[in-house]
Amino acid sequence: MHILFLVPYTPTLIRTRPYNLVRGLARRGHAVTLATLWENEMERAALVQLEREGIRVLSARLTKPRAFWNMLRALPTAIPLQATYCYQPQLVKRLLDEFQVSGFKFDVVHIEHLRGARYALQSPISNLQSPIVWDSVDCISHLFEQAARYSRSPFGRIVTRLELPRTRRYEAYLVNQFDRVLVTSPVDKRALENLVAVSGQRLGLSVAEGSAISRQPSAVVGRRSSVEVLPNGVDLDYFTPPTAPRDPATIVFTGKMSYHANVTAALHLINDIMPRVWSVRPNVRVNIVGHNPPHQLRNTQHVSRNTHHALRNTPHASRITITGSVPDLRPYLQRATLAVAPILYGAGIQNKVLEAMACATPVIASPQAVSALQVVDGEHLLLSRDAESFAHQILRLLDDTSLRERLGKAGRTFVEANHDWGKIVERLEEIYRNTINHTT
Numbered sequence: 001m002h003i004l005f006l007v008p009y010t011p012t013l014i015r016t017r018p019y020n021l022v023r024g025l026a027r028r029g030h031a032v033t034l035a036t037l038w039e040n041e042m043e044r045a046a047l048v049q050l051e052r053e054g055i056r057v058l059s060a061r062l063t064k065p066r067a068f069w070n071m072l073r074a075l076p077t078a079i080p081l082q083a084t085y086c087y088q089p090q091l092v093k094r095l096l097d098e099f100q101v102s103g104f105k106f107d108v109v110h111i112e113h114l115r116g117a118r119y120a121l122q123s124p125i126s127n128l129q130s131p132i133v134w135d136s137v138d139c140i141s142h143l144f145e146q147a148a149r150y151s152r153s154p155f156g157r158i159v160t161r162l163e164l165p166r167t168r169r170y171e172a173y174l175v176n177q178f179d180r181v182l183v184t185s186p187v188d189k190r191a192l193e194n195l196v197a198v199s200g201q202r203l204g205l206s207v208a209e210g211s212a213i214s215r216q217p218s219a220v221v222g223r224r225s226s227v228e229v230l231p232n233g234v235d236l237d238y239f240t241p242p243t244a245p246r247d248p249a250t251i252v253f254t255g256k257m258s259y260h261a262n263v264t265a266a267l268h269l270i271n272d273i274m275p276r277v278w279s280v281r282p283n284v285r286v287n288i289v290g291h292n293p294p295h296q297l298r299n300t301q302h303v304s305r306n307t308h309h310a311l312r313n314t315p316h317a318s319r320i321t322i323t324g325s326v327p328d329l330r331p332y333l334q335r336a337t338l339a340v341a342p343i344l345y346g347a348g349i350q351n352k353v354l355e356a357m358a359c360a361t362p363v364i365a366s367p368q369a370v371s372a373l374q375v376v377d378g379e380h381l382l383l384s385r386d387a388e389s390f391a392h393q394i395l396r397l398l399d400d401t402s403l404r405e406r407l408g409k410a411g412r413t414f415v416e417a418n419h420d421w422g423k424i425v426e427r428l429e430e431i432y433r434n435t436i437n438h439t440t
Contacts, residue, residue: 001107001432006035006125008086008116010043010059011050013329014256014291016351017137017184017232018112024425026055033104035095035119037062037088058098060090080167081159082140086115096124106130108432114140114167117174131439133431134178135230138347141168142191143261146345152267153260153296172199180435181227184348185372189227191347230428231372233421234354241360241412242334249284249398252336252361254329254352257322258292261346266297268387269342270320276391278319281398289332291325298322333359338397338404341369342390348372354419357381357411362404364393373418380414381407 003025011019011034026032033056038044047057067085074084098104109128111120112135119125120132144164151157172195175181183189253269255262266288277284288297326332333339339356341363349372356363363381370381377383382397384390397404 001429002031002033002105003432004033004035004104004106004109004125004128004130005112006110006116006119007112008037008062008119010036010038010046012043012046013238016235017135020233020235020421021110021425021428022050022055023053024421025428026053028425028429030429032056033058033106035059035091037086037091039063058091058094060088060094062086062088078166078169080114080140080163080170082114082163082167083118083170087118092119092122092124095119099124099128107436108133110135110432111178113137114171114174117177121177131179131435133180133182133435134174135182136171136174136188136192137182137184139171139183139188139191139195140347141171141195142188143345143347146347147260150264150344151260152264153294159260168195169199172196175227179226179439180431182230182431183227184230184232186229187371188348189229192227228431230431231419231424232349232351232354233419233424234351234358234415236358236416236420239330239333239355239358241408244334246337247285247335248337249281250287250335250337251284251394252287252289252332252339252356253341254289254332254339254355256292257288257290257297257324258294261343262290263294263297264345265341265343266293268344269340272387273340273342273390273394276388277394280395282319284394284398285319285321287321287323287332287336289323289326289329293322293324329355330359333361336361338362338364338394340390340394341365342384343369353381354415358415360408360412362397362407363411364390364397366390375414380410 005022007018009015011022013019022032022034034050035058036047038047038059039062047059051057066088070084070087071081074081106128107130109120109125109130109132111117111132114136117134120134141164144160144167147157148160148164151160171192175192175196181192183192253266257263257266270286274286333356339361341350341353343350343366346368350369353363353365353369353373357380364384365381367383367385370383375381382393384393
């Protein structure tokens with residue numbers, strides 16, 4: 001197939017879904033044209049590497065001033081800031097030039113995320129006679145609803161108050177604008193379908209707001225079957241069990257630390273869970289590994305030393321490490337005694353859980369962290385619903401070598417059976433073919 005794959009941010013190891021989908025499709029012999037944006041030289045270099053793998057790349061730079069201007073223009077409109085943040089006219093021009101010169105014809109167009117949807121709703125993509133698959137990934141309004149209740153990030157709460165009402169309306173509208181809609185989990189599928197059912201109306205968009213609709217999809221308005229689940233996977237050749245012994249009494253929590261749900265989870269771990277653990281085992285170390293940790297999180301390295309009297313003579317650096325960006329996540333997962341995912345709210349599949357399991361690292365998670373996974377408590381991982389039970393499970397796992405080994409092996413087996421990117425790409429091919437057959 002000839003596939004146009006538009007994602008409004010550079011596919012990288014951190015943005016694992018588009019990264020593995022485009023590479024997997026290309027490796028299976030499809031002609032993939034990737035239209036995307038880059039923000040820095042590291043992302044630009046990542047695109048060069050994708051080109052070396054046989055993927056045609058059309059790209060443009062998205063600067064912070066451009067993104068800020070996009071959001072400023074959206075403030076007085078009914079359009080969510082998310083929907084305009086990544087809009088770059090230069091990418092539209094690149095697409096238009098390519099279509100006019102080469103007369104590109106695609107069997108299917110794949111658009112990722114709420115941030116990318118705008119590109120599909122206007123020329124030149126809207127003029128293509130190709131079925132469009134919108135990969136929503138997550139239901140953003142479902143995420144915002146949870147953030148309104150649980151977020152400990154001031155930014156998360158502010159964004160929620162501003163964005164939730166219009167994101168609900170906009171997502172309900174988008175579901176009916178494409179030939180197929182994808183999400184990562186059954187939870188997000190139900191959330192999107194409920195938005196359509198509750199909305200019962202179209203969101204009016206004006207030309208002045210920059211999102212005039214010129215394309216009428218073949219999907220029936222309100223047709224719930226148009227939303228399908230395509231789960232996330234894990235690169236099983238990249239994330240592997242360790243060959244060296246693990247570090248003793250070391251806990252790891254991973255994720256993009258500029259993301260408000262991860263900030264909330266990290267603060268919950270440090271402030272609510274670990275004091276209970278340290279009161280019994282003050283030597284336990286915690287590694288918080290992820291890009292762009294905010295001051296609110298970095299400051300916990302200083303205040304946490306006084307959380308319990310047993311810690312007063314314990315060196316601070318031996319207890320909490322906030323790494324920021326790291327070149328390779330695997331050593332932290334492979335050296336850790338165990339991984340935790342104390343997520344209080346979120347959407348979609350938590351890649352942090354899949355990656356830890358792929359490294360045979362035993363996992364303790366909240367129910368919210370695994371709501372999209374078909375895991376069994378006590379078989380594939382351990383579940384904990386509050387700070388006290390979380391601390392109990394951490395202490396239990398630290399003391400039980402055989403349990404750690406059993407859970408680690410079972411976790412690896414689970415992801416091999418259910419979240420291999422190769423099988424997920426095959427499923428995406430099937431979705432493309434069904435969509436093409438339905439629209440021709």
